[in-house]
Structure formats: structure tokens, C-alpha cells
Amino acid sequence: MKLVIVGPPGAGKGTQARIIASKLSIAHISTGEIFLHHIRNQDLLGKKVKAFYEKGNLVPDALVHEIVKEAIKAPAAKPGFMLDGYPRNLAQAKFLDKEVHTDHVINIVVSDEDVVKRMTGRRLCDCGAFYNLNIPELKPKDPTKCDKCGHKLIQRPDDNEKAILERLDVYHTQVLPVVEHYRKKGLVLDVDGSGTVEEVTALIVSALEH
Numbered sequence: 640m641k642l643v644i645v646g647p648p649g650a651g652k653g654t655q656a657r658i659i660a661s662k663l664s665i666a667h668i669s670t671g672e673i674f675l676h677h678i679r680n681q682d683l684l685g686k687k688v689k690a691f692y693e694k695g696n697l698v699p700d701a702l703v704h705e706i707v708k709e710a711i712k713a714p715a716a717k718p719g720f721m722l723d724g725y726p727r728n729l730a731q732a733k734f735l736d737k738e739v740h741t742d743h744v745i746n747i748v749v750s751d752e753d754v755v756k757r758m759t760g761r762r763l764c765d766c767g768a769f770y771n772l773n774i775p776e777l778k779p780k781d782p783t784k785c786d787k788c789g790h791k792l793i794q795r796p797d798d799n800e801k802a803i804l805e806r807l808d809v810y811h812t813q814v815l816p817v818v819e820h821y822r823k824k825g826l827v828l829d830v831d832g833s834g835t836v837e838e839v840t841a842l843i844v845s846a847l848e849h
């Protein structure tokens with residue numbers, strides 16, 4: 640199955656994409672995670688995208704297309720995939736449409752107010768674990784340390800108030816037209832993202848079954 644998950648930043652797309660991809664045994668492809676990985680490795684791609692990422696701006700389409708094409712053609716994506724954080728604008732949606740046939744677009748609906756609350760609480764560990772101080776099920780035992788490996792938790796470089804507001808603006812102006820593009824094709828499944836992680840997962844599973 641080939642799926643796309645969209646929603647405002649901080650809507651829980653990453654969390655849900657991981658859970659659903661694992662349930663369906665398909666690849667979870669997060670363009671944001673791929674960029675963050677390159678930024679932390681300080682490699683060529685990382686250096687090219689760092690400034691965009693840190694300000695909350697979109698990375699130029701040419702660089703995004705390159706990594707998406709590679710990820711969706713990779714052997715891990717043979718059984719299917721869940722694209723998370725892509726497409727982010729109409730040009731990317733049209734590029735994807737030319738590459739593959741998308742089965743469904745899951746649209747997680749969350750208010751702007753909730754978005755800001757969730758994003759300021761996000762914490763990551765270099766072992767891959769992720770937490771949220773403002774979401775009970777995702778809260779670490781110690782707000783500064785990873786439950787799994789004890790390493791110091793960090794904040795994403797773009798989870799500061801200025802970048803959060805910029806990303807919300809990008810969402811309204813660029814991502815909403817993508818949702819409408821797929822809505823016209825009858826592919827959108829709207830899911831209320833205001834509940835707990837488990838509740839939202841159940842809503843997505845049920846929407847995919849119907």
C-alpha cells in the first residue's frame with residue numbers, strides 16, 4: 640500500500656506514521672528525518688539544507704525530489720510505504736503523482752493552538768527515541784534524559800517559537816493546497832488528531848479499512 644500522511648507540524652504525523660507503517664509492514668519515509676540525519680552527519684546534503692531546516696523554511700524541491708525518489712525505489716519500500724512530511728507543496732505532489740500511484744492520503748486535523756503546545760514539548764534522543772513533555776503517553780521519566788539509553792535529550796533545531804510560527808505559515812500556504820489537490824482525486828481520509836496516540840491510531844486504521 641502506498642500512503643501519504645499530512646497535517647500541520649506537531650500533529651503527531653511522525654508518531655502515527657511509524658505505528659501504521661509497522662502495523663502494515665511498509666516503509667516509513669520521513670523527509671524531515673532524512674534531512675536531520677544529513678545535517679547531524681554534516682555531509683554535503685546536510686550543509687545544503689541546514690539553513691532552510693533551522694529557519695522552518697522548505698528545502699528547495701530539487702533536493703527533496705532527489706531523496707524521495709531514492710527512498711521510494713529502495714528495496715525496503717517494495718512492500719509499500721508511508722510518506723511523512725512529503726509532499727509539502729503542489730509541485731512535490733505533482734512530482735509524486737508522476738512517480739507512483741498513491742492509494743490514500745491521511746490528513747490529521749489539529750488546531751494551531753495544539754500545534755504550538757505539542758511542538759514546544761518535543762524532545763529527541765540520538766538513539767532514535769522521541770518524547771513529548773506535553774503529551775502524557777510520550778513523556779520521559781526525566782525531562783532531560785532518554786528512558787531507553789540515558790543520553791541527554793535534545794530539541795529539534797526548528798522547535799523554537801519563531802520557526803514554529805514560520806512552519807505553521809508554510810503549512811497554511813503550501814501544504815493545504817496539497818490536501819485540496821488530493822481531495823479532488825478522492826484520496827483524502829480526514830482524521831481528528833486531537834485524541835491520544837492510541838485513539839488517533841485507531842481512527843486511522845478504521846479509515847483505511849473502510
Ligand code: AMP
Binds near residue numbers: 703
Ligand atoms: P518535518 O520533520 O517533516 O517537520 O521537516 C523538518 C524540516 O525539513 C522542514 O521544516 C523543512 O525544512 C524540511 N523538509 C522536510 N520535508 C520537506 C519537504 N517535503 N519539502 C521541503 N522541505 C522539507
